[in-house]
Amino acid sequence: MGERLLTIKDLSTHFFTHAGVVKAVNGVSFTLDRGETIGIVGESGSGKTVAAMSLMRLIPDPPGKVVEGSLMLGDRDLRTISDDEMRGVRGNDIAMIFQDPMTSLNPVMKVGKQIAEAITLHQDKGKREAWQMAAKLLARVGIPDADKRVDQYPFEFSGGMRQRAMIAMAISCNPDVLIADEPTTALDVTIQAQIIDVVREMQAQFDSGVILITHDLGVIAEISDKVMVMYGGRTVEYGPVDEIFYNAHHPYTWGLLASLPRLDESEKTRLTPILGQPPNLITLPAGCPFTARCPYRREECRDKWPAHEAVGPDHGVHCWIPVEERVAIRAGLPHFKEPAA
Amino acid sequence: MSLLEVRDLKKHFPIRTGVFKRTTGHVYAVDGVSFNVEKGETMGLVGESGGGKSTVGRTVLRLTEATGGEVTFEGIDVMKASRSDMNTLRKDMQIVFQDPYASLNPRMRIRDIVGEALKIHGIGTEAERKKRVADLLETVGLNSEHAERYPHEFSGGQRQRIGIARALSLNPKLIVLDEPVSALDVSIRAQVLNLLEDLQDEFGLTYLFVSHDLSVVKHISDRVAVMYLGKIVEISDSAVLYTMPQHPYTEALLSAVPIPDPHTERARRRIVLEGDVPSPANPPSGCVFHPRCPRAQEICTTAMPRLTVMGDAGERHEVACYFPARFGDGKRVVSDKPYTDALPEPKA
Numbered sequence: 001m002g003e004r005l006l007t008i009k010d011l012s013t014h015f016f017t018h019a020g021v022v023k024a025v026n027g028v029s030f031t032l033d034r035g036e037t038i039g040i041v042g043e044s045g046s047g048k049t050v051a052a053m054s055l056m057r058l059i060p061d062p063p064g065k066v067v068e069g070s071l072m073l074g075d076r077d078l079r080t081i082s083d084d085e086m087r088g089v090r091g092n093d094i095a096m097i098f099q100d101p102m103t104s105l106n107p108v109m110k111v112g113k114q115i116a117e118a119i120t121l122h123q124d125k126g127k128r129e130a131w132q133m134a135a136k137l138l139a140r141v142g143i144p145d146a147d148k149r150v151d152q153y154p155f156e157f158s159g160g161m162r163q164r165a166m167i168a169m170a171i172s173c174n175p176d177v178l179i180a181d182e183p184t185t186a187l188d189v190t191i192q193a194q195i196i197d198v199v200r201e202m203q204a205q206f207d208s209g210v211i212l213i214t215h216d217l218g219v220i221a222e223i224s225d226k227v228m229v230m231y232g233g234r235t236v237e238y239g240p241v242d243e244i245f246y247n248a249h250h251p252y253t254w255g256l257l258a259s260l261p262r263l264d265e266s267e268k269t270r271l272t273p274i275l276g277q278p279p280n281l282i283t284l285p286a287g288c289p290f291t292a293r294c295p296y297r298r299e300e301c302r303d304k305w306p307a308h309e310a311v312g313p314d315h316g317v318h319c320w321i322p323v324e325e326r327v328a329i330r331a332g333l334p335h336f337k338e339p340a341a
Numbered sequence: 342m343s344l345l346e347v348r349d350l351k352k353h354f355p356i357r358t359g360v361f362k363r364t365t366g367h368v369y370a371v372d373g374v375s376f377n378v379e380k381g382e383t384m385g386l387v388g389e390s391g392g393g394k395s396t397v398g399r400t401v402l403r404l405t406e407a408t409g410g411e412v413t414f415e416g417i418d419v420m421k422a423s424r425s426d427m428n429t430l431r432k433d434m435q436i437v438f439q440d441p442y443a444s445l446n447p448r449m450r451i452r453d454i455v456g457e458a459l460k461i462h463g464i465g466t467e468a469e470r471k472k473r474v475a476d477l478l479e480t481v482g483l484n485s486e487h488a489e490r491y492p493h494e495f496s497g498g499q500r501q502r503i504g505i506a507r508a509l510s511l512n513p514k515l516i517v518l519d520e521p522v523s524a525l526d527v528s529i530r531a532q533v534l535n536l537l538e539d540l541q542d543e544f545g546l547t548y549l550f551v552s553h554d555l556s557v558v559k560h561i562s563d564r565v566a567v568m569y570l571g572k573i574v575e576i577s578d579s580a581v582l583y584t585m586p587q588h589p590y591t592e593a594l595l596s597a598v599p600i601p602d603p604h605t606e607r608a609r610r611r612i613v614l615e616g617d618v619p620s621p622a623n624p625p626s627g628c629v630f631h632p633r634c635p636r637a638q639e640i641c642t643t644a645m646p647r648l649t650v651m652g653d654a655g656e657r658h659e660v661a662c663y664f665p666a667r668f669g670d671g672k673r674v675v676s677d678k679p680y681t682d683a684l685p686e687p688k689a
Contacts, residue, residue: 043526043527043528043529044526144616158617158618160617161617188389188390188553188618189389189553189555189594189597189598190389190593190594190597190613190614191389191617192597193596193597193611193613193614194613194614194615196599197613215526215527216599217527217601218598218599218600218601218606219599220601221599221600221601221602221603221605221606222599222606241603242603242604245601245602245603246603255528256527256528257601258531259527259528259530259531260527260531260556260601261531261534261556261557261559261560261561262556262560262600262601262602263555263556263559263583263595263598263600264600264602264605268560270535270538271531271534271535271560272531273528273529273530273531273532273534273535274528274529274531274532275532277496277498277499277529278496278526278529
């Protein structure tokens, strides 16, 4: 892997609302290298998006606030640089693709103009040149008739094409870091396959680091190098993709893997759901947020957050169950698959 | 006799433009769809958005009126049923909607939501209905005390359980499940899928399960119909469809679904279809899939192939394609010569 792009340490982002403090992200740490894809997986409300928005400094304040942690882009501290400098970082160094391409594009502005705007903002380019670059970018992300399309409005684009336009905008300034927040969730599977291909190609071309936020473990298995599993604002497990799928150590990761209906299972088996309901982020316990739904919980779980425990190369977990016991429990799980040699 | 028989079902939505709302075209949402659903079985309808799968579900229940075709439920012609007949029929045919946030009235208490159908059909006394609602809530895994609450007090998964309790209240025979788990998180999705399976076993329910998610459809269905632009392109028993897909669209759909297993995923070859699903207002001539089809030849542009049994995987596997994958002696073969039996019969 290449040079280190991002170092996130102990990031906590809270929202101070009338109902109470919503602890959306609590002590999340990870790093991103050039050419690497890290997948952040978790359910709605697990803090995946808020973590990424904190990085971009896009958390609305009030009510939100990054209350703790260091966010380093190379040697620049994203928490302390000025707003002006931050504007330079967005788009230039870190770009983001959002889930819903319809609401993130301006409906009354031509697609070409929206891309050109991003270019003129960050690069020393004239209007005309920027417009031509926009057309080239659209062609590069696989939009047919790009010269004509650049002159159209978002409503004239299909969902897949809008997402391609978003990607074109995101890569317009060759960012080092690309954050893709559920980029394919709103799309059909055949279109999803196209978009994943585009993201992959762009990454190869620019050698950027990609943060992929998704709830789809299939997409994670397909393109991630590393995976961070989040639950209730915490990272419960973090490691290389194979480790997470074949050597998972956290009960929540087991639960996620067991609850998926799979296309590749030959006989019909009953799914093993995670019991209970998602946690309320205002009344999170001080300890492990998964406690209430964990079938293996013990006394210490609710009140104390377990320390990071290394269980493999670059693979860490936060869990109170002793490691031998975890391995024993896992061996008895019906859905658990040992890796093919 | 099958519980539900659908013959040549059509639903064309008019496109109206201008001040006078003149009809300037039609959206061919469902265009000649036929299938049977046997009692106690789960029929999956799968495909991408714009394929017409939800419209089939709604038209079968007459929530929208069909443009043409026949729907027979237990031998009764649903399309010709009068208003009062329809009321009786609806006791046997219920629906669960996709969005558990939009499908429950936020101003009604759960007991009124779940008990509404009982009240409309004049079933039981007030006290009996209350008891029934409490039982239903327990059946779907909620607490009977929840009856006094409002929808906003529940999470997405719990709301979907409420929607299911409402559908169950009249002891229906058929339930149309329109993307019932699409809005739910994976861990909750598994809970609801298991619940649906349990209820089917317990009450002998028949499901028409509409979803864009192939893994979910495979998991829950006995039979699966793949829809593309208002037509069924392939229909078969679930196990066969997933191991021996004959239609190129089915193949592409299956290969596009990422599998949550990195080793498998790295070893797979993906068929990436080019382009987008065309607009159902202006479907391509000939086979609706031909502009995106990697196997398309000239014959494909002439006429939509009809569903035919090839017998490679038994009599229950039908496919509408001139160049289907064949599994004659266990090996997959795609011929260059068109399969002309799939040509539509000339109109008499």
